[in-house]
Amino acid sequence: MPAETSSKPTVEEFATRFRGEMIPITNSFAYFSAVPLAEEDVKQYLQDPIAALPPSICALLPRIGIALVPYIERANGKPSGAGRAHDSVSFDKPAENRQASVSRLALDKEVTLVFATRDEAVADYHYVFYNEISSLVTEHWPRESQERFTRLLREELRSEVHGEVDDRSWHLKQSLLRRQTNIRKESKLFRDYARQAFADTLTLYLHGT
Structure with a gap:
């Protein structure tokens, strides 16, 4: 179910809190959305891009939890990739220089990818999604x-x-x-x-x- 909070939890706090509410998509992917999703949204944001991944790529990936949130605010305005666990989930639009499209957190043997979806075109979201998947592949590169x-x-x-x-x-x-x-x-x-x-x-x- 969608999260109902007006605070700004860090990505780590958010991922830990809602980890048990992830909905399975495949054996390797599950998701949680902080906002209501229509059936078409689930298809566009989750089912379609995951189904397009080649089996050879999926075999290299850890278990992945995907969290869809309105906005992500960078920690201390740092560029994407720096201190990502301390980025914040926000329901209010951050200043432009503090907005991020994605934040990543590793918990045990599972990776949580948190994506900002509000004001993001689906095509842009897909690019960011595949870029995160590609970055994960390089960590398990044969x-x-x-x-x-x-x-x-x-x-x-x-x-x-x-x-x-x-x-x-x-x-x-x-x-x-x-x-x-x-x-x-x-x-x-x-x-x-x-x-x-x-x-x-x-x-x-x-x-x-």
């Missing part, structure tokens, strides 16, 4: 797939090919090129770039399926 992808990236770097599909991997690549002259060297800079490039590429693929 070594063989990693090696194939990193070989491709190193070849692109040697050939000065620009294959990035999102600004995040582009900026990490520029940082890598500025700070590391030997592109064959295994380093945190390269691993961060490779992980983001893979997540961006997978996001584009999933969003297009």
